Amino acid sequence: MSELIRSYIGETATFFNYLVLYYAIGICASYVILALISAFAMANYKKRNSFVDYRSILSSKFAPSVSLIAPAYNESMTIVDNVRSLLTLHYNNCEVIIVNDGSKDNTMQLLIEAYELEKVDYVLNEQVATKPVRGIYKAKNPAHHKLVVVDKENGGKADALNVGINVSVNKLIACIDVDCVLEPDSLLKLVKPFKEEERKVIATGGVIRIANSCEVEDGRLIRVHVPDKFIARVQVLEYFRAFLMGRMAWAHLDGLLLISGAFGMFDKETVIRAGGYNHNTVGEDMELLVRMRRLMYEEKMPCKVAFIPDPLCWTEAPQTWDILKRQRNRWTRGTAETLMLHRKMILNKRYGILGLVSLPLWVLFEWLAPLIEFFGMIFFVLSAILGFANWPFFFSFLALIYSFAIMNSLFAILSFSKSILTNSTSDLNTC
Amino acid sequence: MDRLYKLQDHFADIPETVEIILLVxxxxxxxxxxxFLVILLSRLKDGWKYRRSRWMGKKSQQLITAYMFDDEWPRERTIRFRVKKLNNGFNRQVFLESLISLSQNLIGESAERLSVLYEELGLHQHSKYKLYSNSWDVIAKGICELAEMGMQQDLDLIRSFINHSHPILRSEAQVALIRLEKDAPFAFLNQLSEPLLGWQQMQLARAAHKAHLENLPAFEQWLSNEEETIVVFCLRMIVQYAQHNAVPKLLELLDHPSAELRREVLVAIRQLEAFEATEKLLEIYSHETPENKMEILKTLPAITLEDNFAFYERVLLESDRNLQLAAARAMIKSGGKGKAILSGIKDDLQHALHSVAAFALDPRI
Structure with a gap:
């Protein structure tokens, strides 16, 4: 190899080294800033919440009504218990809508038998277009008067949620995954921001926790354990980082782009005006929120998306590499599709902090990160084979990233331990 | 030694960037x-605080029980407790929480006795001192404590916070006034310059309910307030306390420019079963927003037994599915005649409104 080519490759390698270094510095800096903001927001939330008595919502005639929408597809193993758990949530004005999305197993049959359902002549006000509905069922037993079960043709989660929106009669809708376990007071906590803000609140979300290895009885979480499997354990930490440091900070900055599809509450009127859930993306939760926020910006209506740093919902995390890979593939594609669909907002000052900060950072550090990491690895292997690898740089860079990850994770653990509310000295035993 | 020099030379050769990265x-x-140390220490601290609060809680309960039920309880022992046990903020807070939680469940003489103990132990001064803090949450905590222990002498100080910029602090001040100002618990509504958020309204309504107020004001006096949220709150309180005298004012509010406020008025009329509103509702229906039309259709059968079937049948012909359903339900609620009309429609499978009638007639939905 001629000297000229060697020097050319060497310079290119150095250039890439620095490019990756600056990128890493950018990511680390953004994480540090978000961590500091979330710490501030968390302290603020704790202070504010120490004056809250959620019983005042429970007993108040002024409390808004909520429709809980849970799509179900092939959930025969757990559906009966999960619905029972939803029916026993602490909230007075609440209807529970289960949408059977054309399950191939006996989900529907089990529901009919367990809750003594019978078909009713329901007039559907189709505000969002959906696949055909086969039938709507109500319970004969008045004890289950809150329950509405919709049987429809298979159309995916987004379509099932849209059917739920059409069936719902209340102004607030809470969309959940039916296999999630909710905290009994989760609805009370999600409703509160809708009543306490001067600006219109269009959505609220909370912390999702991992339920692997936890003890669940009759759809209620009894005892929390650390997951047995390593993959699930790693995700516990990842969820702390994502929810307590990421989303908490973005909500404080008014730049939150995602309310987890596992559990979130929305202003129905805004959802309908935005067109409901998008059937054509695998990231329907993120896409809906971005579209709702976009609509509000375009109509020049000030709005807020609130985030509650309390654990409200527990979900099973993937326990095998294969399922994890599929989940992450879906999330990455969902992010990419949403960013593509709303690319007009990126770096557009009309969309405020969303257009100027949130979306560009998502493009840089969420969408591009896997690509950069992948090409970085290829580049390093090639450099090593061709003898251009800068080993001191490699090891020092590895040390930098690893030490930062340790610091960031410890900060997440600290955030978690501080997020547990102690309203009074007698609550200290909950820590 | 040579090895050490070599190592030193080696580090001297490291490029500056790598050195910086290593330092970072x-x-x-x-x-x-x-x-890691902070996490460890904070867990140890929480454990210590937990044990300490349990110990202090036990001591507090012993003192409170003795004070309440021992008629010959010497005052010196109270003072000794104050000097020995309440000498730091943590212990005082635990004691206060025990006192407050007990006080919430007591009324009359027993509650008054607890208030005396609160004053004798000098805790009143500590709570009052909090009101001079720069931090809104400390002030709010102080206000809560004063209200819980029924300290009416501090009303003026508490009143100065009702328009504070922090919504929670002003809410706590307003709740405290409801509890303490027995003669005119809602007089502060006249002085409000900040809106009453939905959450605050819930807190105030709950405080009023819990306080078992004897001198409830006529909430209609605030129905002409410029602040819309105060009007909404008063409408809800009018309903809660069934103040039927306010109905004429409610009728006037049906001409208010805000559609949302008019909706609240319609809800109030329905819940008060104010039959006087029938004519007005029929009159305004055509100019109303779709949401308010729905409210009118819900309200009419609740307030009147008059025959409005011609009106409902006209609405049934409108294209809005929600309004059709509301009209059908109104017909059913209006009595046997409405049911008969809808049953006729339901039995006619060819009728355009067959499904609407079937839906409305189904008692399960």
Whole structure:
């Protein structure tokens, strides 16, 4: 190899080294800033919440009504218990809508038998277009008067949620995954921001926790354990980082782009005006929120998306590499599709902090990160084979990233331990 | 020694960038270690606080029980407790929480006795001192304590916070006034310059309910307030306390420019079963927003037994599915005649409104 080519490759390698270094510095800096903001927001939330008595919502005639929408597809193993758990949530004005999305197993049959359902002549006000509905069922037993079960043709989660929106009669809708376990007071906590803000609140979300290895009885979480499997354990930490440091900070900055599809509450009127859930993306939760926020910006209506740093919902995390890979593939594609669909907002000052900060950072550090990491690895292997690898740089860079990850994770653990509310000295035993 | 020199030379050869990266990594590791220590210490501290609060809670309960039920309880022992046990903020807070939680479940003489103990132990001064803090949450806590212990002498100080810029602090001040100002618990509504948020309204309504107020004001006096949220709150309180005298004012409010406020008025009319509103509702229906039309259709059968079937049948012909359903339900609620009309429609499978009638007639939905 001629000297000229060697020097050319060497310079290119150095250039890439620095490019990756600056990128890493950018990511680390953004994480540090978000961590500091979330710490501030968390302290603020704790202070504010120490004056809250959620019983005042429970007993108040002024409390808004909520429709809980849970799509179900092939959930025969757990559906009966999960619905029972939803029916026993602490909230007075609440209807529970289960949408059977054309399950191939006996989900529907089990529901009919367990809750003594019978078909009713329901007039559907189709505000969002959906696949055909086969039938709507109500319970004969008045004890289950809150329950509405919709049987429809298979159309995916987004379509099932849209059917739920059409069936719902209340102004607030809470969309959940039916296999999630909710905290009994989760609805009370999600409703509160809708009543306490001067600006219109269009959505609220909370912390999702991992339920692997936890003890669940009759759809209620009894005892929390650390997951047995390593993959699930790693995700516990990842969820702390994502929810307590990421989303908490973005909500404080008014730049939150995602309310987890596992559990979130929305202003129905805004959802309908935005067109409901998008059937054509695998990231329907993120896409809906971005579209709702976009609509509000375009109509020049000030709005807020609130985030509650309390654990409200527990979900099973993937326990095998294969399922994890599929989940992450879906999330990455969902992010990419949403960013593509709303690319007009990126770096557009009309969309405020969303257009100027949130979306560009998502493009840089969420969408591009896997690509950069992948090409970085290829580049390093090639450099090593061709003898251009800068080993001191490699090891020092590895040390930098690893030490930062340790610091960031410890900060997440600290955030978690501080997020547990102690309203009074007698609550200290909950820590 | 040679090896050491070689190592030193080796590090001297490291490029500057790598050196900086290593230093930053070292910094990150030091911070991580610091965070680890903080987590460890905060857990130890929480454990200590828990044990301490249990111990103090027990001591507090012993004192309170003795004070309440021992007629010959010497005052010196109270003072000794104050000097020995309540000498730091943590213990005082635990004691206060025990006192407040007991006080919430007591009324009359027993509650008054607890208030005396609160004053004798000098806790009143500590709570009052909090009201001079720069931090809104400390002030709010102080206000809560004063209200819980029924300290009416501090009303003026508490009143100065009802328009504070922090919504929670002003809410706590307003709740405290409802509890303490027995003669005119809602007089502060006249002085409000900040809106009453939905959450605050819930807190105030709950405080009023819990306080078992004897001198409830006529909430209609605030129905002409410029602040819309105060009007909404008063409408809800009018309903809660069934103040039927306010109905004429409610009828006037049906001409208010705000559609949302008019909706609240319609809800109030329905819940008060104010039949006087029938004519007005029929009159305004055509100019109303779709949401308010729905409210009118819900309200009419609740307030009147008059025959409005011609009106409902006209609405049934409108294209809005929600309004059709509301009209059908109104017909059913209006009595046997409405049911008969809808049953006829339901039985006619060819009728355009067959499904609407079937839906409305189904008692399960």
């Amino acid at each position: 990594s070292l910094f990150f590791l030091s911070v991580a270690f610091g965070l």
